[in-house]
Amino acid sequence: MEFFLVQSLNGISYGLLLFMLSSGLTLVFSLMGVLNFAHASFYMVGAYLAFQVSSKIGFWPALVIAPLLVGALGMLVERYGLRQVHKHGHVAELLFTFGLAYLLEEAVHLIWGRSAVEYRVPAELDGPLFQIMGSQYPIYRGFMMLVSVAMLVSIWLALTRTRIGLVIQAALSHPQTVEALGHNVPRVFMLVFGGGAALAGLAGVIGGNAFVTEPGMAAAVGPIIFVIVVVGGMGSLAGAFIASLLIGCMQTFAVSLDWSLAGIKVSQVAPVLPYLLMVLLLIFRPKGLMGTREG
Amino acid sequence: MIQRMIGAAALAAAAMFVSFGAQAQTVKVAYIDPLSGPFANVGEQGLAEFRFAVDRINKSGRLGKVKLEVVPFDNKVSPQESLNQLKRVIDQDIRYITQGNSSAVAGALIEAVNRHNERNPGKEILYLNYAAVDPAYTNEKCSFWHFRFDANSDMKMESLTTWMAGQKNIKKVYLLNQDYSFGHAVKKAAREMLARKRPDIQIVGDDLHPLGKVSDFAPYVAKIKAAGADSVITGNWGNDMSLLVKAGRDAGLDVNWLTYYAGGLGTPTAMGEAAAGKVKIIAEYHSNVENNKAAKWDADYRKQAPKGNPDFYFLRGKIMWDMFAKAIVQAKSVEPKAVALALEGMRHDGELGEVEMRKSDHQLIQPLYVLSIVKSAAKGGPKNAKIDMEGSGLAPVTEARLEGYTSATPTSCQMKRP
Numbered sequence: 001m002e003f004f005l006v007q008s009l010n011g012i013s014y015g016l017l018l019f020m021l022s023s024g025l026t027l028v029f030s031l032m033g034v035l036n037f038a039h040a041s042f043y044m045v046g047a048y049l050a051f052q053v054s055s056k057i058g059f060w061p062a063l064v065i066a067p068l069l070v071g072a073l074g075m076l077v078e079r080y081g082l083r084q085v086h087k088h089g090h091v092a093e094l095l096f097t098f099g100l101a102y103l104l105e106e107a108v109h110l111i112w113g114r115s116a117v118e119y120r121v122p123a124e125l126d127g128p129l130f131q132i133m134g135s136q137y138p139i140y141r142g143f144m145m146l147v148s149v150a151m152l153v154s155i156w157l158a159l160t161r162t163r164i165g166l167v168i169q170a171a172l173s174h175p176q177t178v179e180a181l182g183h184n185v186p187r188v189f190m191l192v193f194g195g196g197a198a199l200a201g202l203a204g205v206i207g208g209n210a211f212v213t214e215p216g217m218a219a220a221v222g223p224i225i226f227v228i229v230v231v232g233g234m235g236s237l238a239g240a241f242i243a244s245l246l247i248g249c250m251q252t253f254a255v256s257l258d259w260s261l262a263g264i265k266v267s268q269v270a271p272v273l274p275y276l277l278m279v280l281l282l283i284f285r286p287k288g289l290m291g292t293r294e295g
Numbered sequence: 296m297i298q299r300m301i302g303a304a305a306l307a308a309a310a311m312f313v314s315f316g317a318q319a320q321t322v323k324v325a326y327i328d329p330l331s332g333p334f335a336n337v338g339e340q341g342l343a344e345f346r347f348a349v350d351r352i353n354k355s356g357r358l359g360k361v362k363l364e365v366v367p368f369d370n371k372v373s374p375q376e377s378l379n380q381l382k383r384v385i386d387q388d389i390r391y392i393t394q395g396n397s398s399a400v401a402g403a404l405i406e407a408v409n410r411h412n413e414r415n416p417g418k419e420i421l422y423l424n425y426a427a428v429d430p431a432y433t434n435e436k437c438s439f440w441h442f443r444f445d446a447n448s449d450m451k452m453e454s455l456t457t458w459m460a461g462q463k464n465i466k467k468v469y470l471l472n473q474d475y476s477f478g479h480a481v482k483k484a485a486r487e488m489l490a491r492k493r494p495d496i497q498i499v500g501d502d503l504h505p506l507g508k509v510s511d512f513a514p515y516v517a518k519i520k521a522a523g524a525d526s527v528i529t530g531n532w533g534n535d536m537s538l539l540v541k542a543g544r545d546a547g548l549d550v551n552w553l554t555y556y557a558g559g560l561g562t563p564t565a566m567g568e569a570a571a572g573k574v575k576i577i578a579e580y581h582s583n584v585e586n587n588k589a590a591k592w593d594a595d596y597r598k599q600a601p602k603g604n605p606d607f608y609f610l611r612g613k614i615m616w617d618m619f620a621k622a623i624v625q626a627k628s629v630e631p632k633a634v635a636l637a638l639e640g641m642r643h644d645g646e647l648g649e650v651e652m653r654k655s656d657h658q659l660i661q662p663l664y665v666l667s668i669v670k671s672a673a674k675g676g677p678k679n680a681k682i683d684m685e686g687s688g689l690a691p692v693t694e695a696r697l698e699g700y701t702s703a704t705p706t707s708c709q710m711k712r713p
Binding site: 003006007010011013014017109113114115116117118120128131134135136137138140141211212214216220221224251252253255256265267268269270271272 | 335336339474502503504505507508509510511513514515517518520521534537538541545546547560561562564565567602603604685687
């Protein structure tokens with residue numbers, strides 16, 4: 001029972017981290033129709049910037065500054081790169097972000113080297129939050145969950161309850177009308193892309209020290225966040241949230257199982273299960289769990 | 296008469312040496328390892344150390360006018376790409392290769408080298424393996440053209456379990472390994488050898504996870520905890536190693552981590568002080584080792600080491616180059632076949648004791664150490680933990696030294712000599 005409880009907490013907190021990672025991606029996709037392959041790279045850049053800033057002035061300023069810097073980088077990318085490429089259609093955009101991912105990785109190599117950097121959890125968040133029958137639950141995991149939930153709520157509020165959110169939504173379906181009403185639609189897109197990048201950056205600030213900040217970190221999470229976006233339904237924020245929790249818990253519980261099928265233990269294939277889920281979903285329900293468009 | 300004959304022979308030998316040494320010539324050795332992609336840092340570390348060693352050998356003049364040169368080839372740790380690079384090596388008429396990262400790559404290279412040498416007599420290629428540790432390559436798949444300077448994974452497990460046999464507080468062991476050939480080899484060896492040396496030890500869990508695909512090890516840690524293990528044996532390396540130890544610390548898991556690669560590049564930094572006092576490593580060298588004849592070498596290397604890779608890691612690399620140079624001198628030739636024959640059975644006065652390139656399977660027999668990772672002396676650790684790892688505040692100290700014979704496992708190799 002206690003084992004079940006510990007594993008549930010592990011599953012939920014991992015799921016929430018996955019949501020942090022994929023929310024920006026799904027946001028940019030739903031609002032701009034751009035499938036951003038460089039999203040995980042923004043996550044990595046966020047972690048490295050947080051390392052740099054926190055080594056100078058501490059973790060808490062880094063928590064704010066690093067995502068803002070990544071957001072600014074995202075806006076520059078949109079303004080001077082993506083906007084030019086946009087004319088040539090979605091394939092060109094896809095290839096552009098694909099190339100960008102490589103560029104960012106090389107840039108990280110050049111600036112910070114090829115090894116892991118020493119980016120640590122701050123002392124005040126380091127330690128056990130509570131104990132369940134002898135198993136500690138770390139404060140930092142609690143903090144991660146908190147930030148993730150706050151992120152979900154604020155994105156949802158910003159999109160549905162603020163003026164800019166309404167303009168963004170309108171710009172998606174009726175760009176000409178919105179432009180005729182005097183709004184600068186390209187600038188709206190720039191803000192959205194920057195916002196998506198900033199969310200990835202924030203995930204980087206938090207994931208970078210929870211895990212390891214090294215140049216391979218983008219490649220390590222890249223595939224799984226695409227799985228979440230596909231399973232949740234392309235462009236659906238709620239879908240991404242549900243898919244994140246589902247995949248987090250599924251992986252965690254699969255690890256705990258010692259059942260075996262044809263000599264292969266379930267725990268052995270646990271990290272591959274999300275991909276299986278994605279393939280099955282694409283066959284039987286291509287729009288994803290909460291998606292609105294077919295295929 | 297006899298004396299005159301010996302004298303003449305010595306003279307002839309000297310003359311041959313002169314004629315071989317007098318000919319200015321560069322022996323190129325292709326370094327086929329990852330120099331881009333996720334394992335580039337590991338590949339660059341080896342390259343930097345080898346260039347340092349070769350530079351020293353060249354300056355020492357012990358090869359006469361013969362110079363050694365390391366030529367890098369990037370294989371991206373892919374067996375397929377390694378074969379492409381091997382073709383380039385052959386095209387450039389380079390006759391020696393060295394590789395270490397990934398046994399999958401090593402397997403592909405051994406096969407390709409065997410085939411090439413069979414078809415191109417007189418153009419043979421010799422393969423110096425400094426880190427790929429799948430036991431098969433000095434057993435059923437052994438080759439005359441392959442020499443391994445690292446203890447294979449069974450030998451390391453032999454030493455580790457010999458040490459464990461004396462550790463009475465180890466009672467319940469959990470095996471957690473990466474799901475590929477090396478992880479399987481570690482798991483199998485651990486089970487067999489523990490059953491032999493410490494039948495009272497209970498194996499309370501045995502898991503495999505995909506290589507490099509797990510970012511959250513918390514579920515595994517919860518499982519280890521629930522199983523009541525006091526020690527975990529793992530062959531994990533890279534992030535799979537550091538994330539595991541970090542997750543263990545976060546959950547307050549109190550176990551000994553018995554590892555192969557917790558000292559690998561970047562891993563001490565990533566583990567941080569979670570590792571202090573908890574992590575053991577089986578290896579042939581560490582910078583704080585007692586009676587270290589490589590201490591000056593180590594210090595000199597650090598002075599010019601590339602930024603980000605400050606530590607001296609591969610003593611076996613130094614030994615490999617020293618033995619290679621010695622073999623060239625003994626063979627009085629830079630031809631791979633002659634050098635290979637000289638290397639076979641060679642004994643060498645290594646920096647931490649004598650080593651031997653076993654003739655029957657081309658496996659180097661060398662002393663191994665069980666190291667303990669502790670806080671460095673500067674951070675309040677023991678006095679002998681002087682040199683830290685990567686500036687991480689962690690430092691290795693010797694837990695036990697295991698002489699070469701403890702790990703000299705028998706071989707099933709039936710070597711086909713040309």
